[in-house]
Amino acid sequence: MEYNFKEIESNWQKYWAANKTFAAKDGGDKPKYYVLDMFPYPSGAGLHVGHPLGYIASDIVARYKRHKGFNVLHPMGYDSFGLPAEQYAIQTGQHPKITTEQNIARYREQLDKIGFSFDWDREVRTSNPEYYKWTQWIFIQIFNSWYNKSTNKAEPIETLIKVFETKGFNCKLDDTLTGDIEKDLEPFTGEEWKAFDEKKKSDILMNFRLAYLGESFVNWCPQLGTVLANDEIKDGVSERGGYPVERKLMKQWSMRITAYAQRLLDGLDTLDWTESLKEAQRNWIGKSEGTSLKFKVQGSENSIEVFTTRPDTVFGVSFVTLAPEHELVESLTTTENKAAVEAYVTQAKNRSERERQADINKITGVFTGSYVEHPFTGKQVPIWIGDYVLAGYGTGAVMAVPAHDSRDYSFAKHFGLPILEVVAGSTNGTLSEVEGSYDAKEGKLINSDFLNGLEVKDAMKKAIAEIEAKGLGKGKVNFRLRDAVFGRQRYWGEPIPVYYKNDIPYALNENELPLVLPEVDKYLPTEDGEPPLARAAASWKHEGKYDYEHSTMPGWAGSSWYFLRYMDATNGSEFASKKLSDYWQQVDLYIGGSEHATGHLLYVRFWTKFLKDLGYIAIDEPAKKLINQGMIGGTSELMKQFIINREEIEKYNSISKEIIIKKEGKEIKRLDIGNGSEHCHVYLSIDSGLDIEFFDKENKSPIKTELFQENRAKVKYVMNSVLNIDEWIADEPYYAGSILITDEGYWTKHEYFDFTENKIQNISFKTKPVVEKMSKRWNNVVNPDDICEKFGADTLRLYEMFLGPLEQSKPWNTNGITGVQGFLKKLWRLFYMSPSGGGAQRAGEDSSNALNVTNDEPTKGELKTLHKTIKKITEDIERFSFNTSISNFMICVNELTDAKCNKRAILEPLLVCLSPYAPHIAEELWKQLGHTESISTAAFPDFNEAYLVDDNVNYPVSFNGKVKFTLELAATLTTQEVEAIVRANEQTAKYLDGKEPKKVIVVHKKIVNMVV
RNA sequence: GCCCCGGUGGUGGAAUUGGUAGACACGCAGGACUUAAAAUCCUGUGUCUUCGCGGACGUACGGGUUCAAGUCCCGUCUGGGGUACCA
Incomplete structure (x- = not known):
């Protein structure tokens, strides 16, 4: 019997679905194991062959763990709110819900064909009101919480109100609250608090809420009509669509993730994630320790506070620089400098992110005309304004030490400001006119009064102590991490469950959830720039009269807690019951792309910590172990094409032409190509040494011919860089008029010839493989469906794993796939050996039609082969080395074939080992061996060392x-x-x-x- | 610039703790079967050298540690990813 993968695979896929083979039980005696894939956004393009890479790996682990006696949770769902569906809705007027549903249906169809063991009963979709009800609910919890630095966790806002009522507020909390907007708060007493009106109370509390409405600079993308988070911007343009982004001051909902900065940093040490990913998060959080320091402005009551990590270099300060947006800019500017400063500030503020990045090396700045006093020497120090200082970081002002900071150095050089050396580094005290600054934190202090002779480290400590003693500032920690902008001026997202009464935002009550996304007539902003939700019917108001919030949540809202919903996907009264979240705990293995390093993976950690603080869940981190699967690139297949010189092509439109094929300069063949004006496609195999020339038959003269190498054959029709001409033409009749030439002969009008006009069977036409991004544009997109159709899902699964280490990026090509399929056929033949011959199929010999497996005792060698394989496969899965396990299976089947082994005692355990990788063929053969239950219920075979000695x-x-x-x-x-x-x-x-x-x-x- | 990860045959890659480098697979060459093709099977395949036995070289490059280095250490080159006036 032949290995008929099509029938086998579709039968078993139906069986698994009908029998709910992979439904997870919520409890029981077995230990639990939670394997999760990163939430896919169902895009219109469907899955290409790179997407399932991680899903296959996680599916192997899930199936393996089931064999090993674990209760496995392996769910899948869709992050189904998002920009592409909305952009499509704007263009076509079709509701994004419809597009989204179609895309999901397509995804599901593709996923099903690969034979994943997902528990589909737990599927979630973020755009489903049953789901986003709880996203809104969590938002409300965050809104109703503040971060208590003394208990170091989030607490209900009521506990803060209690504090205000009893003790009032003395402004001392401000350095513990890291948001951008609480700085301006005035102190008040408990009595005063009680007397405040509701608006005032609301405004004050807004400075402490973990979800808050605040005015801050945001990344505004006019083309998309929305704000974007930092991680949604790449190279100064939007990640989706590539539109320019500008800075804009806006009132926005934000999340105070900065309150969790230290915990997000510390938590990394407890995680089994790749070092590079943890490093990316550390950099993004960007902790730096230093000190604040006040410089008194001469002739004024004001002082400028700076943040520095190098208090040791304080004697090297030669000027102070303010960000253009700094609040003191106006008051510090002297009359004679006013015009220049105003012009500079206006220009600097209007520069978009993109421009700032583009001329990063362009140094700009302006002198204010004012001076500060050096806190230790009392010398006068000029105050400058420069856009290299960021308003949003630290205090928006720096003490410039050009000798030991490269940015200050360039600024000083550019404007001719003094450079004072205070650390004797490599230059040993003679820097002044040397190129560049000495930034290293090593060396002895010089020219620095009480710090002289100290090492940098000790000097830092002493400087901080002195600064604190003099009341000039104090040791301080700064984070680069910004609060996360939470509002989006878009339609296709979760409505933020807030309404406004007398200009005060109120959260909805739990029983009012979900706040369902209203219908709108258009998915565009209104004429006066309000988000699309402002188009909702006039009746869409809280209690019929109060406006709801018009912005919606960002893409990352729904994905920040979805891993919890899978634990209890249909719960109507809680986001997930405590009982079930206690049972399933953390994700044991999380697989996904590294592009989520500073977005999703930071936000999901933030929300997890928040929910734990309020006691809703027991875990502090969402995923214990995380693997980033590598990107799969595309392999394009370039065709060597000859065309008529582009400048002359018009001229030959109606002239009858032929092409001359030359070998080593000598003509070997002429082919008539008629007088059509359409392009004649003349292609030459890449390995050919022949030459092609166009020839004008009427004027008997050669035509200027060019080589063109931009055409890419659809990779579907190319295997090992050989084009399957017949398949290619059948699918793309546009090319039917082509001539394809190789050294052996040529193809034209559906027939093959050699150069002496004899018909031949075939030619081997070669293309040139180049690695590019997998994209429709390059004709190199490979769909998993096509591979399943041609080779089968088991082959696809094995081949994706066989390509190389999971974490490594690699280009897709189908070259080796026959080897993997050959392996499955060879395995199949072990069960269907002809009784007479056995083992290796002799040429021309049919395999037996009946299963032929014996109950004979296995030999020592056969047992050794089996147990060696069990051992290696187990080790390989445990360390996620899937490519080597495929090799080991191949070695095993090769050895068993050589041994002509068709013994049940060997083949049965082998099938169980293989079933996580190639589940369909394993199920089928398992059934044929007489089993009535799915192979997924079989125990993974134990490895016995004794056989290996x-x-x-x-x-x-x-x-x-x-x-x-x-x-x-x-x-x-x-x-x-x-x-x-x-x-x-x-x-x-x-x-x-x-x-x-x-x-x-x-x-x-x-x-x-x-x-x- | 800084941080992280890589560099092994014609190709994808293997070598888990320093112990026979190149497993497994593709490709290629030759052969078997076939009217032919497909499928399948067999043999060979790092480079140089030798008729052959064999010998020499070989994991980006240059050094070092070691009885022994793809693996450890130092320096250089190079590819990929992340990040960037973060004081």
């Missing part, structure tokens, strides 16, 4: 580290005995050449090395 060891014998020959010796021999035997060996004598070895090293059961 060899009687003999093949010792490589080396001389000075170079292996010369091997000796098979009994494993029981001691190292001394081995040495004696090797010394006595006649081959040894040859290499020793009569000399006595200086030293002999024998590593037991490993190697012998003689030093001569």
